[in-house]
Amino acid sequence: MTKPKRQMSLIAFMQAQNCSNYVGSWRHPSSMTDFTSPAYYQRIARTLEDAKFDMAFFDDRLAMPDIYGENHSETVANGVRAVKLDPTTVLMTMAAVTSRLGLGATYSTTYYEPYHVARLFATLDLMTGGRVAWNVVTSLNDSEAENFGYEEHLEHDLRYDRADEFLEIVTGHWDSWDDDALELDKQQGRFADPSKVRRLDYRGKFLRSKGPLTVPRSAQGHPVLLQAGQSGRGMAFASRWAELVFASYPSLEAGRKQYEFLKSAIENAGRDPGQVKIAPAVKIIAAETASQAQEQYELTKSLARPIDSLALLCEVLNVDFSKRPYEQPFSDEELAAVSWHSLRDKVIAKSGKKNPSVRDFVEYSGRGTLNEGPTFVGTATQVADQMQEWFETACDGFVFSATHVPGSYEDFARLVVPELQRRGLFRTEYTGTTLRDTLGIERPKVHTWDRAKQEVA
Structure with a gap:
């Protein structure tokens, strides 16, 4: 039997503001400015699903960028990520107009509680038919800490130590219910099998949580886990937990080395590297001709x-x-x-x-500029050539950060996606109903937590 040709994953990198991580994008003449309306996000969602993207996910911060000059005036005046809506709410507005597109949101392990996060994302996963991902972050700065009543954030490695416990609790709660725990037998008057619903009783150095979770398992088992740690400690965390690694490659050569390192680290952590996708962030400017693409690049570059x-x-x-x-x-x-x-x-x-x-x-x-990571510029053929070279040697797909919204996504969908499909590098139809189906990641089995040993049994 012939092995199916490997195909790339495509993920749209968004923010609950102007949807782009290139800050100057809001200044682009073609960028829409109704980003406080559901219609804005729903238009993008339809575009991405029509193009058969794997997923869209939202970055997030829990404070304005107000450390420069200890003041938020420059941030607000210049639109430097001054608006940040709650990403999970925005996610659900996009879910309402799609049926296959995966949807991810960033939530912090430093300033939220694990039971809350477990219940929130398990509920989102049920309400979307198994299409949700959680982008796990540890948070960065003192402004975020102050918004949550602290004077400063935890030290770098301690944040990851706490995050390990946080993930043990969240995944433990997601495994509270067996897949067949719900019975709903009206004749016998039996709602669920209590032997298939478990307490966690977790006791760690930083965190505690009892359980059981009040949310049953979803169609995909539990939400997909994203992670973007690039430091040594961050990559160790990703190797243990991530199912999709959001990477940062300064160049193709560096990317090849990082890809090999991460795959080896995942295997050394006792996991199947084939079940973990690694996708670097890229910006893409595509146009009908090379000269038009270059003009768009120069215009976009000037916005910073x-x-x-x-x-x-x-x-x-x-x-x-x-x-x-x-x-x-x-x-x-x-x-x-x-x-x-x-x-x-x-x-x-x-x-x-x-x-x-x-x-x-x-x-x-x-x-804050186009020089933060690679930018692929050109015609559909030229962009597809660059993507193919990276995909064949350094990644499993791409996290696409738009340079203006919604035009970047629409140009890519109209021009580049058909060329990738023609080459057999990208799907023409969704193959299942859940995000795991789309990513080609196995549905997780239920694992139980050994309360005496404080480890997964």
């Missing part, structure tokens, strides 16, 4: 402003750049305290400086 980069860097690094001379190097102690380790390490590597300055962070991070 210096405040975009400065505000976003301060947000993720937890450092106020406004108080530092532009050329002054950071000390070893200051660099150790930076929140986002992988971005810090990227700037150090690209600048060649052990102690980079504010200028180095702005120039080499690419934060």
